[in-house]
Every structure is written in structure tokens, then in C-alpha cells.
Amino acid sequence: MKILVVSDLHLDWVTHGVPRFEELRRALLVEVVGKAVDEEIDAFLFLGDLCDPDSGPVVFRAMATSITLAKKLEAYGIEQVWIPGNHDVIEDGSGTTTLTPLAAIANDVVHVHERPGKVVLKESVTVITLPFVASSEAYDPESWVEGAMKGVVGPVVVAGHMTNIPGVTPGEEATEMPRGREVRFPIEKCGRADVLLNGHFHRQQKTESGIWIPGSLARLTFGESDHQPGFLIVEV
Amino acid sequence: MARKPKKVPAESTAGGAKVSRVDVEARRLVTVDEAHGIWAGKKNVLAFGPKTFWDGAIVRLRPPTDVEEGRVEDVKKALAEAGVVRIKLEVRTGAILPREAIEKAKPARSSAREVVLLLVAESNSADVDALREVVERVMSEEGL
Numbered sequence: 001m002k003i004l005v006v007s008d009l010h011l012d013w014v015t016h017g018v019p020r021f022e023e024l025r026r027a028l029l030v031e032v033v034g035k036a037v038d039e040e041i042d043a044f045l046f047l048g049d050l051c052d053p054d055s056g057p058v059v060f061r062a063m064a065t066s067i068t069l070a071k072k073l074e075a076y077g078i079e080q081v082w083i084p085g086n087h088d089v090i091e092d093g094s095g096t097t098t099l100t101p102l103a104a105i106a107n108d109v110v111h112v113h114e115r116p117g118k119v120v121l122k123e124s125v126t127v128i129t130l131p132f133v134a135s136s137e138a139y140d141p142e143s144w145v146e147g148a149m150k151g152v153v154g155p156v157v158v159a160g161h162m163t164n165i166p167g168v169t170p171g172e173e174a175t176e177m178p179r180g181r182e183v184r185f186p187i188e189k190c191g192r193a194d195v196l197l198n199g200h201f202h203r204q205q206k207t208e209s210g211i212w213i214p215g216s217l218a219r220l221t222f223g224e225s226d227h228q229p230g231f232l233i234v235e236v
Numbered sequence: 237m238a239r240k241p242k243k244v245p246a247e248s249t250a251g252g253a254k255v256s257r258v259d260v261e262a263r264r265l266v267t268v269d270e271a272h273g274i275w276a277g278k279k280n281v282l283a284f285g286p287k288t289f290w291d292g293a294i295v296r297l298r299p300p301t302d303v304e305e306g307r308v309e310d311v312k313k314a315l316a317e318a319g320v321v322r323i324k325l326e327v328r329t330g331a332i333l334p335r336e337a338i339e340k341a342k343p344a345r346s347s348a349r350e351v352v353l354l355l356v357a358e359s360n361s362a363d364v365d366a367l368r369e370v371v372e373r374v375m376s377e378e379g380l
Binding site: 015016017018020023027031032034035039155156157193194195196204206210212217218219221222224225228229230231232233234235236 | 241243246247249250251252253254255256257258259260262263264265266267294296321322324
């Protein structure tokens with residue numbers, strides 16, 4: 001199974017007065033979808049940070065973009081799992097996120113995990129998700145993964161938006177763009193997994209502990225000038 | 237900006253899966269600092285990167301203290317012609333600002349009384365004068 005993995009869109013971001021929405025929207029709807037079709041991708045994972053909920057009218061355009069992308073991928077039969085990041089959560093006690101409108105159209109092909117979840121894609125690969133959640137919905141990633149691994153048959157992917165990963169090269173997500181709290185990736189409980197994936201960090205990288213990070217689709221701040229933006233394709 | 241996702245060779249994970257990175261061509265964020273060759277002589281900016289390098293870029297400009305304003309303006313104009321969408325001119329390191337500019341940059345300070353009366357004037361009250369009267373009385377009692 002081929003899985004395309006995208007993260008940290010930050011569709012609301014403005015760099016020195018230049019709104020980044022249009023170029024990011026184009027990257028998603030043209031390049032990512034184009035690559036998904038060319039590579040005959042089976043599944044799509046979004047690892048969080050669509051946009052901040054308090055960024056004004058662009059939030060609606062960002063949410064509309066997520067729905068448009070989900071519908072396009074669905075039309076090609078590409079199953080999807082979307083999880084929120086620390087920038088997506090709304091800290092008003094409701095537990096909602098900027099992915100909540102997308103969750104309203106979720107079905108057997110489009111899965112939106114605003115809470116930790118588990119789904120079997122195409123009846124073969126199990127994806128265990130570790131979304132970043134609001135303080136009111138906090139959970140223990142270690143015990144969740146430990147429990148979710150029990151009884152799993154076949155390949156396993158653990159996909160999260162954890163903000164603390166030992167050995168990662170941090171960047172502007174921790175300095176110019178901080179939001180939320182520290183939540184540690186439960187690496188010790190993931191021994192059974194075939195692939196470990198995590199969003200949050202904008203520099204594309206693989207950590208020493210074996211966690212793959214797709215990074216952002218754009219250089220958002222001057223601290224990211226030397227980044228090579230992109231995404232990942234995983235074959236499980 | 238022409239974008240063509242470029243797939244680089246796959247790497248294997250400990251679990252036996254294969255992971256490929258796919259690069260996308262993205263807008264550049266360029267810092268032209270004091271040490272940049274662009275400030276020396278009168279070379280065209282295209283000598284420091286092809287048009288595709290500058291096209292769509294956001295540039296942070298940090299001229300050396302001793303470069304004349306005319307040269308800074310020439311570089312800004314050339315960058316704009318090369319397709320740069322935003323140029324942020326930063327204050328030169330060690331620059332001496334005129335006293336007038338420093339004074340002008342200081343935020344205006346208002347007294348608590350002035351702030352309260354401003355808020356009263358901008359309120360949606362049906363009778364602003366009556367509201368002002370009440371507020372004046374309270375402020376007098378509080379010694380403002």
C-alpha cells in the first residue's frame with residue numbers, strides 16, 4: 001500500500017505581509033493531488049496544523065480547502081486519515097478543532113481523528129493516530145498506543161502530532177510559532193509498528209529514533225530559509 | 237513559481253517499509269545581509285542568482301552602514317524587477333538615528349483619565365453626556 005503523508009500546512013500564515021494561503025492551496029490541490037494520482041496512491045495522511053482557529057476569515061478558506069482536498073482524493077478512491085495539530089485545537093472546552101467541519105463529512109473513506117483513534121485502511125494497514133488535543137480532552141499517548149497495538153494483525157503505522165520527540169531538530173515551530181503544550185511521542189510503546197510518522201516539526205527529517213517527519217509544504221519564516229519543503233510517500 | 241514535485245530515492249524503515257521524500261519547489265525567503273556581494277560595486281542582482289531564484293521570493297535587506305541610500309534604492313528596484321514580491325528593509329547595524337526619529341518612534345502616552353474619556357466618547361451609549369457625567373464623578377472620587 002502506498003500512503004502519501006502531508007503535514008503542517010499553516011494556511012493562515014503571513015510572511016512579512018505576504019499571505020501564503022494561495023500558494024499553499026495550489027501546492028495541495030495541484031501538486032499533492034497530481035502526485036497522488038501519478039503514483040497511484042492508496043491512502044493519504046494529514047498530520048496536523050491546518051491553521052490557527054483565531055486567524056480571521058482565512059480560517060474559513062482553510063477549512064474549505066481541507067474539504068475540497070478530501071473530496072478530490074475521495075473521487076480517486078484514496079482513503080484518508082486527518083488528525084489535528086497543536087495549532088488546530090480550540091481551547092474553549094468544546095474539544096473542537098479546525099478539522100471539525102471536515103469531520104462533518106467523514107465517511108468510510110474520509111476519517112477525521114480529533115481524538116486518538118485506530119482505523120484499518122483498505123482492509124490491510126492499521127493506522128493508530130495520536131492527534132494533538134485540547135487540554136480538556138487530554139489523554140495518555142503511551143497507554144493509548146499500548147492498548148491500541150493489542151490484537152493488531154498486519155502492518156501498523158503510528159501517526160501523530162506530538163510536540164516532543166527526543167533527538168528531533170527543532171525549528172520555528174518552537175520559537176516564532178509556538179502554541180500549545182509539550183506532549184511526548186510514545187516511542188517506547190511503538191516497537192510493533194512498521195512506520196512511525198509525526199507532524200509539528202517544519203523541517204523534513206528522520207529522527208535517530210526512526211520517526212519520519214514530512215515537514216511543511218513551504219518555508220514559512222526566515223528561520224526556515226534553508227528548509228527543503230515537501231511531503232512523504234510511504235510503502236507498507 | 238513553477239512547481240514540480242521531485243521524488244528522491246526511498247529509504248527503508250526498521251519495520252521494513254519504504255519511505256520516499258518528495259520535494260516541492262517553494263517560494264524562497266532570502267536574507268541579503270551586510271556581507272552579501274550585492275553591495276560591492278554595481279553588479280546586477282542577477283549576478284547573485286538567476287531570475288528563477290529571485291522570482292516570487294521574499295527578501296530581507298540588511299545594507300551595511302556605509303552604503304549610500306542611492307545604492308539601497310537601486311538594489312530594491314533591481315530585486316523588484318527580478319520578481320521579488322516583498323522587500324523588508326531592516327535598520328542598518330550600528331546606524332545612528334536622528335533624535336527626531338527616536339522621539340517620533342516613542343509611543344504616545346495618555347493619562348488614565350484621557351483613556352477613560354476616550355472610551356466614553358466611543359461608547360454605544362444612548363446618552364453619552366449622561367455617561368460622561370457619571371464617569372467624571374467616579375473619577376473625581378477616585379482622584380483621577
